[in-house]
Amino acid sequence: AAKAAGRDRYALFDPAMYAEILREADDRAELERALADEEFVVHYQPIVDLPTSRLIGVEALVRWQHPVRGLVGPNAFIPLAESTGLIVPLGRWVLRQACQQLAQWCAEFPESAGRIRMNVNLSARQFQHEGLVEEVGQILAETGIDPHQMVLEITESLLMQDTDSTIETLGRLKSLGVRLAIDDFGTGYSSLSYLKRFPVDILKIDRSFVDGIDTENGDATLAEAVVQLGRALQLQTVAEGIETQEQWSTLQDLGCEFGQGYLFAKPGAAEAISSILGGARSE
Ligand code: C2E
Numbered sequence: 001a002a003k004a005a006g007r008d009r010y011a012l013f014d015p016a017m018y019a020e021i022l023r024e025a026d027d028r029a030e031l032e033r034a035l036a037d038e039e040f041v042v043h044y045q046p047i048v049d050l051p052t053s054r055l056i057g058v059e060a061l062v063r064w065q066h067p068v069r070g071l072v073g074p075n076a077f078i079p080l081a082e083s084t085g086l087i088v089p090l091g092r093w094v095l096r097q098a099c100q101q102l103a104q105w106c107a108e109f110p111e112s113a114g115r116i117r118m119n120v121n122l123s124a125r126q127f128q129h130e131g132l133v134e135e136v137g138q139i140l141a142e143t144g145i146d147p148h149q150m151v152l153e154i155t156e157s158l159l160m161q162d163t164d165s166t167i168e169t170l171g172r173l174k175s176l177g178v179r180l181a182i183d184d185f186g187t188g189y190s191s192l193s194y195l196k197r198f199p200v201d202i203l204k205i206d207r208s209f210v211d212g213i214d215t216e217n218g219d220a221t222l223a224e225a226v227v228q229l230g231r232a233l234q235l236q237t238v239a240e241g242i243e244t245q246e247q248w249s250t251l252q253d254l255g256c257e258f259g260q261g262y263l264f265a266k267p268g269a270a271e272a273i274s275s276i277l278g279g280a281r282s283e
């Protein structure tokens with residue numbers, strides 16, 4: 001027993017583990033500092049109507065404008081933001097930023113911007129945060145945007161937790177007038193009955209299905225199944241990660257309504273969207 005205890009003791013001082021803990025504390029402090037210094041920027045990626053490729057909305061995607069490392073993508077810091085809880089203030093900042101941007105576009109280009117939607121990602125941690133619904137309501141009120149123009153993207157795994165409080169929070173968000181989308185749809189295991197129970201409006205077909213749509217036999221079938229599921233439940237479908245003309249036309253053949261991907265535009269600074277909105281005005 002003494003020997004085992006000794007070993008356990010030793011494990012507490014495992015230098016690799018200790019270094020890891022220090023690194024995490026460092027990263028956390030760095031992320032906190034970046035938030036205080038407002039080093040984050042929001043980029044926007046167009047979402048288009050597939051038949052016409054007209055802009056119907058944008059997705060807000062956060063980036064870290066790091067003083068040394070340059071522009072850092074969300075996959076490099078969102079997981080840490082989630083595990084440390086910093087995603088709550090960061091997510092609130094993104095939401096406010098995106099709503100302010102939409103309000104500005106609506107003031108500048110009322111005709112075209114009045115019709116677009118702003119999609120914002122919500123992580124599970126944010127969703128579980130007590131004050132979420134009040135915060136969304138407050139940001140909508142302070143920016144004055146039409147709640148119907150706001151789409152909150154949530155993940156399938158969040159829905160699969162399927163608790164009364166999940167359903168309640170979704171319902172309260174819907175009561176604000178916002179729309180809800182399931183992001184990366186198809187990567188989880190939600191069943192028809194799950195989907196029916198939640199007040200969602202939009203399914204975003206995960207990029208992994210779009211990737212192999214013209215090459216791997218299964219994928220077109222899966223993408224088609226998702227589109228049909230959407231139709232049966234009267235949900236809109238958005239295909240993510242469209243990179244080729246072939247994927248674009250296959251998705252149209254399958255009856256997918258909307259799309260997003262490098263073929264149309266990569267995420268970029270707000271100005272790129274402003275020029276689309278400004279151009280649309282003269283039509
Ligand atoms: P997501 O919400 O599924 O966003 C779509 C991701 O696919 C974006 O990556 C986008 O740049 C990328 N993408 C779009 N079209 C294409 C394409 O044609 N080809 C390829 N290869 N990729 C494409 P990004 O910006 O790196 O974001 C990654 C993920 O980080 C997002 O996935 C989302 O889950 C998360 N994220 C980004 N911003 C936020 C945020 O403000 N809050 C939260 N909670 N998560 C965020």
Ligand code: MG
Nearest residue numbers: 059121153183
């Ligand atoms: Mg998303």
Ligand code: MG
Nearest residue numbers: 183184204240
């Ligand atoms: Mg996605």
Ligand code: MG
Nearest residue numbers: 183184206207
């Ligand atoms: Mg994703």
